[in-house]
Amino acid sequence: MTSAAQGLISPQLAQQVEAAAGARLTLCFQCQKCTSGCPIAAGTDIKPHELVRLVQLGERDLVLSSRMIWECTSCQTCVTRCPQAVELPAIIDALRRLSRDSRKVNPDTAVPVFNDIFLGAVRQMGRVHELGLMAAFKLRTKSFFQDAGKLPAMLRKGKLALRPPFVRGRSQRARTFRRVEGSGSEKR
Amino acid sequence: MSYVFYPGCSLDSTGKGYRLSTEAVARALGLDMPELPDWTCCGSTAAHQSNSLLSLALPAKNLLAASGKTMAVCCAACYSRLKVANHQIANAPDTRGRVAGVLGADYDGSTPVKHMLEIMRDEVGLDEIAGRVRVPLTGLRVACYYGCLLVRPPDVMRFDDPENPTLLDRVVAAAGAEPLEWPHKTECCGASHSITKVAIVERLSHDILAMARDSGADCIVTACPLCQLNLDLRQRDIEARFGDRLGLPILYFTQLLGLALGLEPDDLGLGSLMVDPLPMFAKKGIVARPGSGAAASAAR
Numbered sequence: 001m002t003s004a005a006q007g008l009i010s011p012q013l014a015q016q017v018e019a020a021a022g023a024r025l026t027l028c029f030q031c032q033k034c035t036s037g038c039p040i041a042a043g044t045d046i047k048p049h050e051l052v053r054l055v056q057l058g059e060r061d062l063v064l065s066s067r068m069i070w071e072c073t074s075c076q077t078c079v080t081r082c083p084q085a086v087e088l089p090a091i092i093d094a095l096r097r098l099s100r101d102s103r104k105v106n107p108d109t110a111v112p113v114f115n116d117i118f119l120g121a122v123r124q125m126g127r128v129h130e131l132g133l134m135a136a137f138k139l140r141t142k143s144f145f146q147d148a149g150k151l152p153a154m155l156r157k158g159k160l161a162l163r164p165p166f167v168r169g170r171s172q173r174a175r176t177f178r179r180v181e182g183s184g185s186e187k188r
Numbered sequence: 189m190s191y192v193f194y195p196g197c198s199l200d201s202t203g204k205g206y207r208l209s210t211e212a213v214a215r216a217l218g219l220d221m222p223e224l225p226d227w228t229c230c231g232s233t234a235a236h237q238s239n240s241l242l243s244l245a246l247p248a249k250n251l252l253a254a255s256g257k258t259m260a261v262c263c264a265a266c267y268s269r270l271k272v273a274n275h276q277i278a279n280a281p282d283t284r285g286r287v288a289g290v291l292g293a294d295y296d297g298s299t300p301v302k303h304m305l306e307i308m309r310d311e312v313g314l315d316e317i318a319g320r321v322r323v324p325l326t327g328l329r330v331a332c333y334y335g336c337l338l339v340r341p342p343d344v345m346r347f348d349d350p351e352n353p354t355l356l357d358r359v360v361a362a363a364g365a366e367p368l369e370w371p372h373k374t375e376c377c378g379a380s381h382s383i384t385k386v387a388i389v390e391r392l393s394h395d396i397l398a399m400a401r402d403s404g405a406d407c408i409v410t411a412c413p414l415c416q417l418n419l420d421l422r423q424r425d426i427e428a429r430f431g432d433r434l435g436l437p438i439l440y441f442t443q444l445l446g447l448a449l450g451l452e453p454d455d456l457g458l459g460s461l462m463v464d465p466l467p468m469f470a471k472k473g474i475v476a477r478p479g480s481g482a483a484a485s486a487a488r
Contacts, residue, residue: 075376077338118234126228128197180289
């Protein structure tokens, strides 16, 4: 049975991603300059030039459940050097959103959990309280011991504000977030 | 030019030394930069990975509030998000309309955004800085580390050459120190994986630290609170993981500049750094030896 018959191949994927990213990926001619400069290419499952090709080929599941789209550091080196101006960072952001919407997020990554906690804090308080952010992330991911040894020194050196921020305009912020969620346009 | 200061979230906690030193240097140079009242987070990586409209609306809210002034920014990540928002809103009427729709107010993308390094060059002037140096940092070999977001993508940031930027080098040279030629000025430190996937940060940051050491650096200076945190806070773990001795102090450029201007280490937040820079500065004769009483410069 072919992948297409199994529903894994999606001919519309390229158009869908181009629309969501506001970027062109058909221009890529596989020169691999993006991969040459990518800081995470060597250690992840799909290299940047392969990602573009897989999207062109409609390999939906492979792309949306990859580690690569979450391990990308958004360093912008690929798009800076691309001779065809393929906006990979925008394409990867679009794939992240598609990956979440279609529940394909790779179980290895904690990035979506982190992003949700981060944006929840911005919505509530207006700013990120780093100590609270770290505590919430550790609770959600049960990673209590990671970096626990650094806490005393960080506190001693005043690197962690104990008190959460207070910024006026909470109802206005909530309204903005609600409108963003309600906008539901193709290009999110 | 009239400025309003946008510190960003990191400068209230992990980047406290950056805030202290920026404010101290601005005072010393006569720069008036009142903080933007009730500023809110730029949305950072979390917003652009989650929702592009939100990633524009969050910076736009602040840029609108700063209207009529130039926004002074220290954090490379905030700087990037603010400039990307300006770029996208100013160049696409439908984007501007959608942002106005969720903010409930129209913003045209015109509030100028400047990084503190650009303010040093354009407002203060590098010659003026050189003329105000009281403690020349002679013989201090500095690896200037720009990271990603100050310089990339270049058509939006328009900050400097994206492959070999020199503005930070020129500021460091104006302070009397010796900026090094080295190849990792704009390599990525791993950024926000500091929380979500530390192994990536350790590998990338080790490459940068080892290259700086091998290039003969006494220290690294950064212009980004996240870069500073990764290179400094994780340095001991990196040494253990790779069996490599590094011991490189990682300073905010404003701390180095402040020392050169004759400000006190305590006023520049040097105590908030994980790798203590004072022994290195003492060895170079830039500050008094630790434990020898006053932190005043030996040069004075």
